[in-house]
Amino acid sequence: AQTVTQSQPEMSVQEAETVTLSCTYDTSESDYYLFWYKQPPSRQMILVIRQEAYKQQNATENRFSVNFQKAAKSFSLKISDSQLGDAAMYFCAYRALMYEAGTALIFGKGTTLSVSS
């Protein structure tokens, strides 16, 4: 069974600084998707960034970028120029069976990020 591990329960960063959240996963699949979701206090699940396993290029979305190491099964999230609004719980998620309808997301336990001014 696939598993997702986030080893940092809590992280903190100062405004305008950079922080990296770690995620590792275990799978025997070769094709899959990886995601980072943000869950602010409102508890809405917001997609931050996604990465297709077959793509070697790391995904970027504005201040958010990932370091995807397929061989090491590592998928870290870097947040640059941190803002107060980035404070939230961040979940790493894995999805097997690309292009299959109904396949579940498997989430890590989450990392709570606090941002101080």
Place this chain on the structure above:
Amino acid sequence: AAGVIQSPRHLIKEKRETATLKCYPIPRHDTVYWYQQGPGQDPQFLISFYEKMQSDKGSIPDRFSAQQFSDYHSELNMSSLELGDSALYFCASSPLAGGHNEQFFGPGTRLTVL
């Protein structure tokens, strides 16, 4: 842009009662997923439907059942409620376009069982 709609947003029930949660996917999304998130926990997959047929099944208790209707909305029926069922229940939907690879989450229904 239209989003996933869940109703009700908040629900309070007594032990042993029943509850029905509803989910209206984004238009033209044919797949619906249900997740349960307990306090301080990560979302756990319950069940999914594609074109009104059950697609995948996770850790859904036998006391729970769900279905997807012809208009693609879905309902999660929960019976004999227990205190441990208190959680945030998310519905998500995905479209055929893009290969169902991205799931769009609704705001959740917060269920409290007293």
